[in-house]
Amino acid sequence: MSDDIRLALVTGGARRLGARLVRALAEEGYRVAFSYHAGERDAQALVDELESDGLEVAGYAADLREAGECEALIDAVTADFGPPGLLINNAGILRDGSVDDASLADFDQTIAVNLRAPWILSLDMGRRMRDAGGGSIVNIASVGGLRPYSRHLAYSVSKAGLVMLTRGLARDLSPAVRVNAVAPGMIDLGSADAMPPADRVPLGSWAKPEDIEDAVLYLAEASQVTGQILAVDGGWSLSS
Numbered sequence: 128m129s130d131d132i133r134l135a136l137v138t139g140g141a142r143r144l145g146a147r148l149v150r151a152l153a154e155e156g157y158r159v160a161f162s163y164h165a166g167e168r169d170a171q172a173l174v175d176e177l178e179s180d181g182l183e184v185a186g187y188a189a190d191l192r193e194a195g196e197c198e199a200l201i202d203a204v205t206a207d208f209g210p211p212g213l214l215i216n217n218a219g220i221l222r223d224g225s226v227d228d229a230s231l232a233d234f235d236q237t238i239a240v241n242l243r244a245p246w247i248l249s250l251d252m253g254r255r256m257r258d259a260g261g262g263s264i265v266n267i268a269s270v271g272g273l274r275p276y277s278r279h280l281a282y283s284v285s286k287a288g289l290v291m292l293t294r295g296l297a298r299d300l301s302p303a304v305r306v307n308a309v310a311p312g313m314i315d316l317g318s319a320d321a322m323p324p325a326d327r328v329p330l331g332s333w334a335k336p337e338d339i340e341d342a343v344l345y346l347a348e349a350s351q352v353t354g355q356i357l358a359v360d361g362g363w364s365l366s367s
Contacts, residue, residue, distance in 0.1 A: 133156065133158070133212050133213060134158045134159075134208050134209065135158070135160070135212070135213040135214070135347075136159075136160045136161070136200075136201075136211040136213070136252070137149050137152065137159060137160070137161040137217055138189075138200075138215065138217050138245075139161075139162065139163070139191075139217045139218025139219065140159075140161025140162060140163060140173075140186070140217065141167075141169040141186065142163075142166050143316065144217065144267070144314065144316075144336055144339060145217045145218070146169070146173050147336050147339075147340055148215055148217060148340060148343055149161050149177070149184060150173075150177060151340040151343070151344060152213075152344070154182065155344060157213065158183040158184070158208060159182075159183070159184045159185075160185050160186075160187060160204045160207070160208060161184070161185075161186055161187070162186070162189040162191065162200055162218065163186055163187070163189070164188070164189065164190055164191065164218075167188065170186035170188075173186070174186055185207065187200055187203055187204060191218050191239070191240050192236055192239040194243070194247055197244050197248055197251075198247065198251065201248065201252060205255070210252075210256070210259055211252060211256075211262075212256060212259070212263065213262065213263050213264075214248060214249065214252045214253075214263075215264075215266075215267070215343060216244070216245035216248060216264070216267060216289075217267045218241075218244065219240060219282075219285075220236060220237055220240045220241065220282075221237075221279060221282050222237055222279070222281060222282065223278055224278065224279065224281060225278050225280075233281060234281040234284075237281040237282055237285050238281070238284070238285050238288075240285075241282065241285035241286060241288075242285045242288040242292070245266055249266075249296055250296075253296060253304050253306070256300075256304045257300055257303040260303060261303050262303070262304045262305075263304065263305045263306075263307075263346070263348075264293075264300075264304065264305070264306045264307070265306075265308065265347055266289050266292070266293050266309075267309055267311070267339075267343075268286050268289045268290050268293065268309065268310040269282070269283075269310055269311060270310050270311065270312040270358055270360050270364045271283040271286050272288075272290045272310060273287075273290070273310060273356070273364055290308060290356055293307065293354065294306075294354050294356075298354065301353060305346075305350075305352065305353040306353060307346040307349075307352060307353060307355045307356070307357065308346075308355070308356045308357070309339060309342045309343055309346065310356050310357065310360070311339050311358075311359050311360060312328075312333065312334060312358070312359070312360025313334070313360070314334050314336060315332070315334065315335055316336060317335075325361070327363065327366045328360070328362060329362030329366065330361035330362050331361070332361055333360075333361060333363075334359050334360060334361060338359050342357050342359045345357075
């Protein structure tokens, strides 16, 4: 392997937005390792697809609800490829739950995946990046971490924590490591799921997956940007 090819680790990379981020990074010249939990078939299909295009990618099974598996993921990727220079904390879960029906179990699992896992991975990899002379971390936050979602309070709390983790690590790991976040609003995945009307979105439409990809790629390489939360929501977070 050529030393000048960069290595990225993407969590939750087998499906949906995560798979698109894996593909986008690989097409930009990164070697990409990604984690997945229950999507082994999807993970293998993604690896097969990208390898057939001559791109280098590998999937790793990991249940990020478990602290030990977060640590084992980094050790496995580092043993196989060397230390990653880019971490994308993308894995996340979204559970319905108003104040009347929210459960402690859902809260604990949401915090474990959406906040504790990025904490563990970012601290471990951030130190390794710092010791190696540099690196970049991009967290996939949410507009829900900036303004609470009414039926997804645990999710909003977890993403608000991720926003603060982003800002704190940007300060504490500087100048060697940059830490930023992308905060999507609704994302139009072009699926059968109906999107709510975009009449309250200042730009008139919801973000597409490629908009999130562009933001992540920008922050991964933006040498003078750290501690920033980039909302990619068509201006939705500005509306009342």
